[in-house]
Structures are given as structure tokens and as C-alpha cells.
Amino acid sequence: MTDALPTGSTIGILGGGQLGRMLSVAASRLGFRTHIFEPSANPPAAHVADRVTTAPYDDLAALAAFAASVDVVTxxxxxxxxAALDVLEKTHPIRPNRRALAVSQDRIAEKDFLTSLGLTTAPYAGVTTLDDLHHAITKIGTPAILKTTRLGYDGKGQARLKSPADAEAALAQMNGAPAVLEGFIDFSHEVSVIAARGTDGSVACYDPGENVHKDGILSTTTIPARLSPSQRTDAILLAARILNALDYVGVMGVELFVTRAGLIVNEIAPRVHNSGHWTQNGCAVDQFEQHIRAVAGWPLGDGARHSDVVMENLIGDDILRVPQIAREKNAALHLYGKAEARPGRKMGHVNRIVG
Amino acid sequence: MTDALPTGSTIGILGGGQLGRMLSVAASRLGFRTHIFEPSANPPAAHVADRVTTAPYDDLAALAAFAASVDVVTxxxxxxxxAALDVLEKTHPIRPNRRALAVSQDRIAEKDFLTSLGLTTAPYAGVTTLDDLHHAITKIGTPAILKTTRLGYDGKGQARLKSPADAEAALAQMNGAPAVLEGFIDFSHEVSVIAARGTDGSVACYDPGENVHKDGILSTTTIPARLSPSQRTDAILLAARILNALDYVGVMGVELFVTRAGLIVNEIAPRVHNSGHWTQNGCAVDQFEQHIRAVAGWPLGDGARHSDVVMENLIGDDILRVPQIAREKNAALHLYGKAEARPGRKMGHVNRIVG
Incomplete structure (x- = not known):
């Protein structure tokens, strides 16, 4: 732990949502303070942070002051x-690094990177014009999904093509943004690997979880996932290969489709991941602490599963079920302190210990 | 949950040490905010609280403003x-209630209360003068321990009497404060019950833990404790009797001596307790969340033990062992973010999952 941040150091966190909130709590367990940088007022992470800066990401002076007040940025x-990254990197390392960000910010760069490692993704082709889209359909076929290359999450910025006739309408939904057409994958289920890599290059993966989505948003993650022993090994080795190739430091979520032909990488997220929330009640060291340990230069902790868990997201009006859930046996609630329950908004989750 | 505080409410916490810190983190899991009232600057709880008031407990205006900003006080x-309680109670209920505080603030009131319930304590007698002390020694014998009736903790304000000849020196150590002489108990080991009671009168107890002290400070708590099934039942029923008698709301720590003649109550603490820290890694709902649930009028959560745990306090220079502990398997660190490691100061703890 020569380069490890000492207890009492400050972890700078960009983003004050529920992930920042749970990262801040995990940082406190190791004696760290956190400083949250978030454009919107009263974000969930502010309730459990030592300091908060409220400023937009193009306020470079605020970013510089933030960077000067912290010991590492995640x-x-x-x-x-x-431009924000440029300012921050003048003062401190950003962990995970910029290459991980660049690769995951752009669906085409991500798939190019993954295929360069010999991993399998859905067939894909970049699309800007209707002409591009027709060519892509010829190559990939339908059904297929057209997605903006950047800034998509939870099913936003996506259009399904059942047949080539849907091309024009799908492209219109991209609002002129660069897009990628992805071929349909015939998968039996989706799993994800929450993987961590430390500054010393060591890698630790949590047991893969099985994800079920509703309306494009993660609904449940069940641990352990339905995987054969060899699939499970494949999943973990594949995640480790991605982290090593990026010289990654921190926690990453790797979403995989399980198919008859093997595992196909859906997408990677260079951060703690919703499908890793189960670790809060299934492991001695959860994904949030694991991420803090990694970015602080500490040894990775023990992520072995001591309990089987089913994580359920509480979305929108699901929050109304909290009084019932609070009475359940073996249920651990994690609420995000958001004032308003809009449809599709993640309000909390519950980890049910099932064995 | 008719009278339950809704998510988003603010829990006021008097005291900003490590217990306040971990209460604040637990409150965040249920979507609550916390406001810490603490006289000293930069307390551990401030790093994970929504608001902090820095003022002494005799600043009644600061207390009134604090009370006006919160929904319940614990x-x-x-x-x-x-006087502080008088001001706070004008605005909000204090949970646990004042009777619990009155009983536990004074060792004689505590023992009078416990014996009135038919529970066994060490033989005791109030002592102010040397004459009192000689009479007490005649009644109780030596060896015995003289303790100030108020404000003692972690072995402070205590003097051992090996023989009647130690009387004068022991009394001098009380600095003129009212004291109580407690008879020696021949116990095999100490256990504690962490018990919770909700606003609906329901009681939930965690599995008793076995405590080992060093230099008068808790060193380790091992779960489960060495108890026969009937001793275990006795311990839990006894704790429940105390909580019901006080119409208690919140978590209480009940320390018990195990003797051949049965369980003897050492002392009670009307708050979350160091010997309950193991629950953070052994249960779906830990003692801190259980306390927040109770004072917020929520149903008590499931405190069943899913794992066996040994909790070790990290005291003073023990903090230097953190780099080694961080590499251990099955070890969950909980550090308090205190800047200076003085001898006898609780710097953190580690929960080792042992089964």
C-alpha cells in the first residue's frame, strides 16, 4: 500500500446520484471523506457527503477548485x-482512466475495442444517413436495434426495426445523432460480471448475476446466475481481459448475453453498476467499497459471496411498496432519498437474502 | 406505519462520534437525512450527514433551532x-425516552430499576463519604469496585478495592462525585444483548454476543456467545422485559455477566452499542438501521443472523494494522475517519465473517 491514500483523504466523485451516494457511504467505511461535483441541486449523494460543489460540467473554474480539494477523482x-476531464487531469489521476471512458462513451468505439480483444459482440455498423442505414440493414438484417452512439442509457435513444420498412422512422428517432445498428441476438438470458482491478493490477470479480429488464430498465438481478461452470469461468476471464487491456483501475460492469454460441458482450460500464447492488448484502466487501479501494490504491477486498441474493429495483411508484417491504423477512432496503417518484426513476432497491 | 416518518424526513442526532456516523449512514439507506448536533469541531458523523450544528449542549438557542429543523430527535x-432535553422535548419526541435516559445516566437509579423488575445486579450501595464507603464494604465485602454514579464509561471514573484498606485511596479517585460500591461478581464471561423495540411495542433482539475487554475497553465481540439454549432464552427475555418496562423506542445494549447462579445485569446503554457492531456484516438489518427504524416509527427489520462474526475494535495504534487487515479474507473494515490515534481511542473496527 505504498501509493495508497491514507485514511482521512478525500475522494472526489463526479456525479451525485444514487451511485455517488452509495460510493460516498462506502468511502466513509474506510475513513475517507468525499467531495461530490454535481450540476443539479440537492442530489442524493449530498446527504452523505462531506462536501458538495453545485456547478455545471462546463464550469472549468469550479472543476479546478474541486480538483484542488481532493486526492483522487472518480x-x-x-x-x-x-474539457472537464482535461481540467481535472492537470491535478490528479482520474480513475478509471480516460481510455475506459472514451471506449464506453461511444458504442462503436466500445464494440471496436471488444472485438479487437477477440470478444464477440452483436453484429454492428455505424449509421449517420438513411443510405448508411439501408447498407447496415443489408449487412446485419432485421430485426435489429438502432441506437445513438453516445449518451444512451436505460433504453433511451433506441429504436427497434422489425423490418427494413422501419428504417426511416427509426433514423428520425436519433434526431440527427450518429447511430449504430446492432443485430438481433438470440440469447436465453443476460448476466453481468462486476469486476474490479486495483492499482497493483490484481483483478477480483464478483459472482455473475442474472438480469431481468422491464421496459428497458433493470428490474432484478439474481445471484447466482444460471451458468454452467465453464460459462461462469468464461464470463470472469472475459471481464478480466477487458480490465487488463484498459489498464483499468476501479469497478466495471460487464453485461453479457448467454447464447448457444457462447457469451456475447452487450456493453461495458466503467463504474459501479446497478446489477452489482446485491453485493451490499451478499459479500463482506461490496462493489462500492471495492471501487473506492481500487481508486484509493488500496488492496482489493474480499468479494466472495456469503449469501445468495435477489436484488429488485424500486422504480417510480414501486416506492409505494416500501411499507410492505420494510416488514419482510430477509429484506434489506436501500432508498436513495429522491423527493419525487417519476415513472422510470430509480428510487431505491431491495436486496432479498434467499440462502 | 401510520405514524411512520416518510422517506425524506430528517433524523436529529445528538452526538457526532462513530455511533452517530454509523446511524447517519443507516438513516441514508432508508432515504432519511440526518442533522448532527455536536459540540466539537469536525466530528466523525459530519462526513456523512446532511447537516451539522456545532454548538455546546448548553446553547439552548442552537438546540431549539436544531429541533425545529428535524422530525425526531435521537x-x-x-x-x-x-436542560437540553427540556428544550428539545418542546418540539419533538426524544427517542429513546427520558426515563430510559434518567435510568441509565445514574448507576444507582439503573440498579434500583433493574432490581425492581426482579432482575439480578451486582450487590451495590451508594457512597458519598468515607463513612458511607466503610458501611458499604461491611455490607458488600471486598474485592469490590467503586464507580462514580454518573458519566463513567470505558473504565473511567472507577477504582478497585482489593481490601478495606483501599477505601480512602479509592474514594479520593471519585473527586468528590457521588459513587456506588459494586460487589465482585464471579462470572465466567460477559455477553450482551442488542435489543430493539418499535413504536408499536414489538421487540426484536439480535443473537447475544460474547465480549472480551482489555484495559476496561471492549476488545472483541464473538457471535454466537457461549450460552446454553436456556441461558440464551433468559438473556433475550430479560432484555425484552427491560425495554417493555421503559416503554422504550430504539436500540438498547444490555450487558450481562454469565455466572453459575444465572445471568446478572452489568449495565444497560440506551443507544446503539459497540458490542452490536457485528450486525453490520451478520444481518440483513444492522443495529444502526434497527434504531433508525424504531425512532422513525417504522416496523423493525429482520435482525436474524445470516453469518457468524467476530468483531474486533481497532483502538489507538491498532489503526496501523489497517494495511494488513485490508488484505484479509472475509474481513469488513469500518473506520471512523478520526485524524489522531490517541491511546484508548476507538479508531474503527473490523468484522470478520467466520461462518
Whole structure:
């Protein structure tokens, strides 16, 4: 732990949502303070942070002051503007590094990177014009999904093509943004690997979880996932290969489709991941602490699963079920302190210990 | 949950030490904010609280403003001045209630209360003068321990009497404060029950833990404790009797001596307790969340033990062992973010999952 940040150091976190909130709590367990940088007022992370800066990501003076007040910079979301990163990197390392951000900010760069490692992704082709889209359909076929290359999450910025006739309408939904057409994958289920890599190059993966989505938003993650022993090994080795190739430091979420032909990488997220929330009640060291340990230069902790868990997201009006959930046996609630429950908004989650 | 505080409410916490810190983190899991009232600057709880008031407990205006900003008041320590409680109670219920505080602030009131319930304590007698002490020694014998009736903790304000000849020196150590002479108990080991009671009168107890002290300070708590099934039942029923008798709301620590003649109550603490820290890694709902649930009028959560745990306090220079502990398997660190490691100061703890 020569280069490890000592207890009492300050972790700077870009983004004050629920991931920043749970990172801040995990940082406190190791004796760290946190400083949150977030454009919107009263973000969830502010309730449990030592300091908060409220400023937009193009306020470079605020960013510089933020950087000067912290010992390392990390983030809870991947769409950080390049100019902001330039300012921050003058003072401190950004962990995970900029290459991880660059690769994950752009669906085409991500798939190019993954295929360069010999990993399998959905067939894909970049699309800007209707002409591009027709060519892509010829190559990939339908059904297919057209997605903006940047800034998409939770099913936003996506259009399904059932047949080539849907091309024009799908492209219109991109609002002129560069897009990528992705071929349909015939998968039986989706799993994800929450993987961590330390500054010493060591890698630790949590047991893969099985994800179920509703309306494009993660609904449940069940641990352990339905995987054969060899699939499980494949999943973990594949995640480790991605982290090593990026010289990655921190926690990454790797979403995989399980198919008859093997595992296909859906996408990677260079941060703690919703499908890793189960670790809060299934492991001695959860994904949030693991991320803080990594970015602080500490040894990775023990992420072995001591309990089987089913994580359920509480989305929008699901928050109304909290009084019932609070009475359940073996249920651990994690609420995000958001004032308003809008449809599709993640309000909290519950980890049910099932064995 | 008719009278339950809704998510987003603010829990006021008197005291900003490590217990306040961990209460604040637990409150965040249920979507609550916390406001810490603490006389000293930069307390551990401030790093993870929404608001902090820095003022002494005799600043009644600061207390009134604090009370006006919160939805319920609780505390992390029992020695709150009466005048402070008077101000706070004008605005909000204090949970646990004042009777619990009154009983636990004074060793004689505590033992009078416990014996009135038919529970066994060490033989005791109030002592102010040397004459009192000689009479007490005649009644109780030696060896015995003389303790100030108020404000003692972690072995402070105590003097051992090996023989009647130690009387004068022991009394001098009380600095004129009212004291109590306690008879020696021949116990095999000490256990504690962390018990919770909700506003609906329901009681939930965690599995008793076995405590080992060093130099008068808790060193380790091992779960489960060495108890026969009937001793275990006795311990839990006894704790429940105490909580019901006080119409208690919140978590209480009940320390018990295990003797051939049965369980003897050492002392009670009307708050979360160091010997309950193991629950953070052994249960779906830990003692801190259980306390927040109770004072917020929520149903108690599931405190069933899913793992066996040994909790070790990190005291003073023990903090230097953190780099080694951080590499251990099955070890969960909880550091308090205190800048200076003085001898006897609790710097953190580690929960080792042992089964």
C-alpha cells in the first residue's frame, strides 16, 4: 500500500446520484471523506457527503477548485465532457482512466475495442444517413436495434426495426445523432460480471448475476446466475481481459448475453453498476467499497459471496411498496432519498437474502 | 406505519462520534437525512450527514433551532444535560425516552430499576463519604469496585478495592462525585444483548454476543456467545422485559455477566452499542438501521443472523494494522475517519465473517 491514500483523504466523485451516494457511504467505511461535483441541486449523494460543489460540467473554474480539494477523482457516470476531464487531469489521476471512458462513451468505439480483444459482440455498423442505414440493414438484417452512439442509457435513444420498412422512422428517432445498428441476438438470458482491478493490477470479480429488464430498465438481478461452470469461468476471464487491456483501475460492469454460441458482450460500464447492488448484502466487501479501494490504491477486498441474493429495483411508484417491504423477512432496503417518484426513476432497491 | 416518518424526513442526532456516523449512514439507506448536533469541531458523523450544528449542549438557542429543523430527535450517548432535553422535548419526541435516559445516566437509579423488575445486579450501595464507603464494604465485602454514579464509561471514573484498606485511596479517585460500591461478581464471561423495540411495542433482539475487554475497553465481540439454549432464552427475555418496562423506542445494549447462579445485569446503554457492531456484516438489518427504524416509527427489520462474526475494535495504534487487515479474507473494515490515534481511542473496527 505504498501509493495508497491514507485514511482521512478525500475522494472526489463526479456525479451525485444514487451511485455517488452509495460510493460516498462506502468511502466513509474506510475513513475517507468525499467531495461530490454535481450540476443539479440537492442530489442524493449530498446527504452523505462531506462536501458538495453545485456547478455545471462546463464550469472549468469550479472543476479546478474541486480538483484542488481532493486526492483522487472518480465518477459515477461515463458521459463526462472531455474539457472537464482535461481540467481535472492537470491535478490528479482520474480513475478509471480516460481510455475506459472514451471506449464506453461511444458504442462503436466500445464494440471496436471488444472485438479487437477477440470478444464477440452483436453484429454492428455505424449509421449517420438513411443510405448508411439501408447498407447496415443489408449487412446485419432485421430485426435489429438502432441506437445513438453516445449518451444512451436505460433504453433511451433506441429504436427497434422489425423490418427494413422501419428504417426511416427509426433514423428520425436519433434526431440527427450518429447511430449504430446492432443485430438481433438470440440469447436465453443476460448476466453481468462486476469486476474490479486495483492499482497493483490484481483483478477480483464478483459472482455473475442474472438480469431481468422491464421496459428497458433493470428490474432484478439474481445471484447466482444460471451458468454452467465453464460459462461462469468464461464470463470472469472475459471481464478480466477487458480490465487488463484498459489498464483499468476501479469497478466495471460487464453485461453479457448467454447464447448457444457462447457469451456475447452487450456493453461495458466503467463504474459501479446497478446489477452489482446485491453485493451490499451478499459479500463482506461490496462493489462500492471495492471501487473506492481500487481508486484509493488500496488492496482489493474480499468479494466472495456469503449469501445468495435477489436484488429488485424500486422504480417510480414501486416506492409505494416500501411499507410492505420494510416488514419482510430477509429484506434489506436501500432508498436513495429522491423527493419525487417519476415513472422510470430509480428510487431505491431491495436486496432479498434467499440462502 | 401510520405514524411512520416518510422517506425524506430528517433524523436529529445528538452526538457526532462513530455511533452517530454509523446511524447517519443507516438513516441514508432508508432515504432519511440526518442533522448532527455536536459540540466539537469536525466530528466523525459530519462526513456523512446532511447537516451539522456545532454548538455546546448548553446553547439552548442552537438546540431549539436544531429541533425545529428535524422530525425526531435521537442520540448516540446517554449523558445529555437535562436542560437540553427540556428544550428539545418542546418540539419533538426524544427517542429513546427520558426515563430510559434518567435510568441509565445514574448507576444507582439503573440498579434500583433493574432490581425492581426482579432482575439480578451486582450487590451495590451508594457512597458519598468515607463513612458511607466503610458501611458499604461491611455490607458488600471486598474485592469490590467503586464507580462514580454518573458519566463513567470505558473504565473511567472507577477504582478497585482489593481490601478495606483501599477505601480512602479509592474514594479520593471519585473527586468528590457521588459513587456506588459494586460487589465482585464471579462470572465466567460477559455477553450482551442488542435489543430493539418499535413504536408499536414489538421487540426484536439480535443473537447475544460474547465480549472480551482489555484495559476496561471492549476488545472483541464473538457471535454466537457461549450460552446454553436456556441461558440464551433468559438473556433475550430479560432484555425484552427491560425495554417493555421503559416503554422504550430504539436500540438498547444490555450487558450481562454469565455466572453459575444465572445471568446478572452489568449495565444497560440506551443507544446503539459497540458490542452490536457485528450486525453490520451478520444481518440483513444492522443495529444502526434497527434504531433508525424504531425512532422513525417504522416496523423493525429482520435482525436474524445470516453469518457468524467476530468483531474486533481497532483502538489507538491498532489503526496501523489497517494495511494488513485490508488484505484479509472475509474481513469488513469500518473506520471512523478520526485524524489522531490517541491511546484508548476507538479508531474503527473490523468484522470478520467466520461462518
Amino acid at each position: 465518477y459515477e457516470f461515463e458521459n463526462i465532457p472531455t | 442520540y448516540e450517548f446517554e449523558n445529555i444535560p437535562t
